[in-house]
Amino acid sequence: MYHNILIATDGSTLAGKAVSHGLGLAKSMGAKVTAVIVEAPFNVFGVPESRSRFLTQEFAQHAAAIKRHASKVLGDVADAAKSAGVSCDTVQREDDHPYQAIIKTAQEKGCDAIVMASHGRSGIAAVLLGSVTNKVLTHTDIPVVVVH
Numbered sequence: 001m002y003h004n005i006l007i008a009t010d011g012s013t014l015a016g017k018a019v020s021h022g023l024g025l026a027k028s029m030g031a032k033v034t035a036v037i038v039e040a041p042f043n044v045f046g047v048p049e050s051r052s053r054f055l056t057q058e059f060a061q062h063a064a065a066i067k068r069h070a071s072k073v074l075g076d077v078a079d080a081a082k083s084a085g086v087s088c089d090t091v092q093r094e095d096d097h098p099y100q101a102i103i104k105t106a107q108e109k110g111c112d113a114i115v116m117a118s119h120g121r122s123g124i125a126a127v128l129l130g131s132v133t134n135k136v137l138t139h140t141d142i143p144v145v146v147v148h
Contacts, residue, residue, distance in 0.1 A: 002031045006111035008102045008136075009037055011073035014117040018147040019077050022115035023084045025145070032087035034109045035077040038098035039066040066094070099135035106142050115145045 007022035009015040019035070026033045042062045074090035081088035089109065095101035106114050118133045137144050 002026070002029050002113045004109060004111045005031050005033050006102070006106040006109065006114045006142075007033050007035045007077065008098075008114065008116040008132075009035060009073055009077060011037070011069065011076075012117070012119075014119060014147075018115050018117040019080060021145065021147045023081055023086055025113075025115065026081075026086045027084050032089070033077075033081055034089045034091060034105065034111055035074055035081075036091045036093060036102060036105045037070045037073050038093045038095050038101040039070060041094040041096060067092075097135075098132045099139060102132070102136055103140045103142070106140070111142065113143045113145060114140070115147065118146045118148055 002025070005022055005026050007019055009019055022033060025031070042059050070092040074092065078088050078090055091105050091109070093101040093105060102114065102116070105111075114136060116133055116136065119131060133144075133146055137146070
């Protein structure tokens with residue numbers, strides 16, 4: 001049924017459940033997986049004015065930090081996939097809108113399903129903030145498996 005399953009992760013414990021579920025689903029169907037992590041791009045407005053003359057250094061530190069984080073998270077997914085006997089590609093993206101990067105990656109990689117976690121915001125937080133999962137659900141026609 002599925003041939004390439006996109007697994008979106010941020011390295012959190014809940015996302016780890018989605019990774020496990022996605023790998024199990026892929027293994028049972030003989031599918032491969034594409035794991036994606038979406039990191040926030042450098043925010044120049046997040047640099048205190050007192051550090052503005054060090055903007056290049058701040059940018060370099062941010063780039064190094066997200067690369068380290070993404071490498072660790074995606075490396076863990078790749079290791080788990082290898083242990084499960086599932087073929088795995090990994091993708092790191094930077095985007096202010098993670099849901100768009102997830103959908104774009106799924107389209108570019110020819111994924112026929114997306115597996116991701118729901119961080120479970122409820123009430124006013126869910127209304128005001130929305131969630132990446134909810135936005136993926138409402139902006140794609142690719143089937144989405146949501147893990148709680």
